[in-house]
Amino acid sequence: MPEMNMAKAINLALFEAMTRDDRVVVMGEDVGPDEGVFRITEGLHAKFGDKRVIDTPLAESGIIGTAIGMAINGLRPVAEIQFSGFDYYAYHHLEMHAARFRNRTRGRITVPMVMRAPSGGGIRAIEHHSESREVIYAHAPGLKVVMPSGPRNARALLHAAIQDPDPVIYYEPKACYRLFKEEVPDQIETLPIGRAQVVRQGKDITLISYGATMRCTLEAAEMLEEEDGVKAEVVDLLTIAPMDTQTIIESVTKTGRVVIVHEAPRTCGIAAEVIARINEHALLYLEAPVKRVTGYDLPIPYFAREKAYLPDADKVLLAARETLAF
């Protein structure tokens, strides 16, 4: 089992998918000879050439709209939007068409495509390069939204996304690209879309997160154990939509206390939906209000102030302690 970081694991998944299925094409701005501004498409153009690794003009609506056309015409496009903040330009195609063709034509026309985009903050990037707006896709029926948190699940989820018969938004926590390495099996593996994972067992409190903030969430869990002797259970959503209610509820009914962590702004964030589902299925098990540790209801500040904006282990720890003390 080779060790690799998330950037490499995503690159590996693309390479494997293109090798095993020649319907898979990669497209986007600078994904060709430049191999992507984060080098995620490294080696692909050299190996698969212009036809299957397509440098597009600078136009996000064009990228996603043509990807939809390609998917309708039998390909499996994996379209990269250079930064998730720019996928807004293509939102109409995703919401109106990628999400709807199957439903609109009662299954006759389908759009098996993936939109990949680096998402979130933490890399001292300039304005519009650190956005977290997964909600606008999670709220759009017909799309699936996944977000890996480490090299191994990144590769497995991307394979699942590419093989999925429906359109998948695959958001990559760019802060994790080269943050740490993990062993990744030699065999291709997939993770079922729609399933969360309990990545740390515990009985006292449930910490729920996804993507980049899984790191500080797990750190906080360790601190809780070391400093307070509290056993925190940690859930990694992995899929944001459709959300795995069952795994969440099973943990909550056990612990009765919950903290949810994400970078995106709080209002109408993913945490709100998690809370709504806890309310529907496990209200009577709650021993304290569910706490939200999230980005504030602001555009993420320019990078000099972004650290204070982002969730971190201390914020999660504080929230967990307040929840436990409630």
Place this chain on the structure above:
Amino acid sequence: MPEMNMAKAINLALFEAMTRDDRVVVMGEDVGPDEGVFRITEGLHAKFGDKRVIDTPLAESGIIGTAIGMAINGLRPVAEIQFSGFDYYAYHHLEMHAARFRNRTRGRITVPMVMRAPSGGGIRAIEHHSESREVIYAHAPGLKVVMPSGPRNARALLHAAIQDPDPVIYYEPKACYRLFKEEVPDQIETLPIGRAQVVRQGKDITLISYGATMRCTLEAAEMLEEEDGVKAEVVDLLTIAPMDTQTIIESVTKTGRVVIVHEAPRTCGIAAEVIARINEHALLYLEAPVKRVTGYDLPIPYFAREKAYLPDADKVLLAARETLAF
């Protein structure tokens, strides 16, 4: 106090605002001589002419982007998007610029504009003409989102939106345009953005809604009283963002039981945020899980099946009874 329907009340507010403040301009597709596909801009072109009532080319991003430029240059544009389903084309301008210029320039440059759009279903329209996606704006920090439910508050909220120093999304429940009339005062009145209203007093259960579904919510409240002797308190959010937490909490702490009603899809809908705030501020007062009566997690079906998709009084009644019986 003359009686009028919502279409007329919105038209009146536009007329009044343009009369008292010549910085106010109206722009959009077919808002000129055609007076809007719903006739909301009736009489404006005749009175104020081409310069201030602007028929634009067919391009939503162009409409909102130029409106932003006009607002930056001292005007008060009220931009109409013909149907809310088409404002996705302009989402990037709203999220990246309308919402951010004040914050970006520390108050130096501001964008006092209004985006008006008919929203929601119930008029047997064709595909993409019945959407409810207010969440994508409520989740975008820097925007305000309001939605009237009747002629009087429609006029008052539109005046408030036009006078607001920041960008406001003004969603018009098109199903209510000509559904009923109300007395509207002779004097111009405004409603504070950010404030909900208790429109019916009650002690047994709180029903929360906004926009078009206020009608069936109030009907259900009447049925509860007549058929079950239950006194339902009804809250009209009026402003979706920033949300009036206090009014919600005051009612919930009194009743302990809540049903939230909206047309938009359930997952990551406004109801989820309301539930999250109830959880944060009034968890211990809840005697039953908060119920969501919403559009299902589907694109609203073509009109032959839309009735079954939309919330109605019977659905609210059923949910309220289940909540009361919990």
Place this chain on the structure above:
Amino acid sequence: MPRKPLDIPLKLETISVLDENGEVDKSLEPKIPNDELKNWYRWMLMGRRVDERLLKLQRQGRIGTFPQASGHEAIALGTIVAIEKPDWFVPAYRETTGFLYRGWTIETILLYWSGLEEGAIPPEGMNDLPIAVPVATQLVHAAGIGMANNVKGEKKVVMTYFGDGASSEGDTHEALNFASVFKAPVVFTCLNNQYAISVPLHRQMNCQTVAQRAISYGIPGVRVDGNDVLAVYVAAKEAVERARKGEGPTLIEGLTYRYTPHTTSDDPKRYRKEEEAQQWAAKEPLIRFRKYLEKKGILNDKIVTQMEEEIETRIQDAIKNVERMLKEAPYSDPLVMFDYLYADMPPHLQEQRDELAHFLSRNKSDAEKKHETAAH
């Protein structure tokens, strides 16, 4: 270079073959077998009659609002006959004649305007997309479909449509640019009917033609008389051949007039003069094509009357069939709304489906109860 005109290769043409009186320019007359030409007329006539009947049905409240297509038959037919069955048809919404020619049944069309997704299902085995409501988006899909043909090495051509108003959308620019950069086999046909609802051409754009925008993409641009089916065909045929040869996209602009209101809920009196429509009445596409075919001895009153009867029967049957269908599942069943969102239904949707089923059954029984009590 001090200061001189920027010279760029212009590939811009105008084409007209049939005049208003059905007189043909022999030098340009395409060689089409007579029964083929007769067929073309039949399809155009059917497009017209279906459109007229839809209007009646809408007035009777039996279908919803729809955009009338009368007057657009020549552009729709002249382009659609230029592609082959395996080629792609990526419509906007005024190409009724094209839909019929591609095998969309009148039943399907009626289902669509009756508010049922079942009306958006393309004919089995055809590479057709349904009506695209959000203007200009279909052009980007068409570009992508064409790019995929290049990737797969398939020689299929994509025929797509948009309006003069749609040409203002950014997506139109992006679609034309992608198609030209990737030499995608796409024919972009603009139905220039001079109005976008109420907005006239000169408020939509500051240039004389849509065709000249081909210059922005280094592709051929052709403006044809959009009421002249032969001119449309000539332009389309050449564009399709170029595309099939790998020479990339073409922009065709068919100049016509929106003879009808924009949709059944539009009132043109608010923004244009009656006279204008009258001036265009004589230019209308069916009249001149019929004159031409009569001169060629392909049509006469008897043949046309027979066509009219066949079409009328076909329409009546379709209406009857749909009336029956609407009473049956799936058309009568709201619960199917959940069944095609994803290949597999996720748990939360199954829950919501059950919730609605529960509500409907319970409501039904409530209603029955009320009914009974009322009966007593």
Place this chain on the structure above:
Amino acid sequence: MPRKPLDIPLKLETISVLDENGEVDKSLEPKIPNDELKNWYRWMLMGRRVDERLLKLQRQGRIGTFPQASGHEAIALGTIVAIEKPDWFVPAYRETTGFLYRGWTIETILLYWSGLEEGAIPPEGMNDLPIAVPVATQLVHAAGIGMANNVKGEKKVVMTYFGDGASSEGDTHEALNFASVFKAPVVFTCLNNQYAISVPLHRQMNCQTVAQRAISYGIPGVRVDGNDVLAVYVAAKEAVERARKGEGPTLIEGLTYRYTPHTTSDDPKRYRKEEEAQQWAAKEPLIRFRKYLEKKGILNDKIVTQMEEEIETRIQDAIKNVERMLKEAPYSDPLVMFDYLYADMPPHLQEQRDELAHFLSRNKSDAEKKHETAAH
């Protein structure tokens, strides 16, 4: 009309005034006072030196990633001197020289690249917008600003900028179309440096020039040598005059080369040959302008050395000032992130501000505690 070329009025020109050796085409040489010309050179030199210093600071990790502007001075300066103080400056991000000319201090520029919104505040009283990161969006704002000038009856002109890559965005089409339909006083200047990050011009568009796209909007299109500040000025001045006279927008394309990496995190070796850059080196804008000014006796080594010294001092002062500022509020205070989202802070934001303040203070005291215990 049977079949003929579509003839449309073309308003397309190319302009070049100074060649690589600083030889001027007398017939086109604009009449600019000598000290004014000297001033132009000073600003271009300052733009260059500031850009070079930013690179050093970035390498030292003292500022973040930024897009280098070296080589774009002629386009930035030649256009910006063509407008007046009350006119509007709507930049993209490579117009450093224009920012400086409009009165943006080096301090402000440093704050911007240090990751502080304070660096996006335009100079008091100037009608300037800050850097626009999402490509092409600024063009639509510029069109709207120009439309507003027409509504208000103000004769101010809008000078806006975009790249060759940005020309592929739908927003560029919509901005040009709106501006032309409404005769907005806007000059659209394309910095065509032949690359969008790694994507070369011929993969970005299938036409020879960006300027020819003016035809799609019925407006004048001018392609100028973008390394020739006089040519840029001539084109810009005429465009500004047309705009001010109410004749609407102009599309100017300045052809130059991106001499540097796209940004400090880009590596051009991955996608282009070193030689290419070398071929363009001689065409670089400052060299030829200096030669021209020397021939005119406006510049000599002594004068230039003095300029260099002044600029260096100015830059050093600015860096010192910013170092000091960064230690002070508001620059050092994270809580101000909440203070400018809305004119009035809504309750939920106040709550969140308090939440962060609470966290920061508490965390601080925690840290201190830890520190103390460690001390024992």
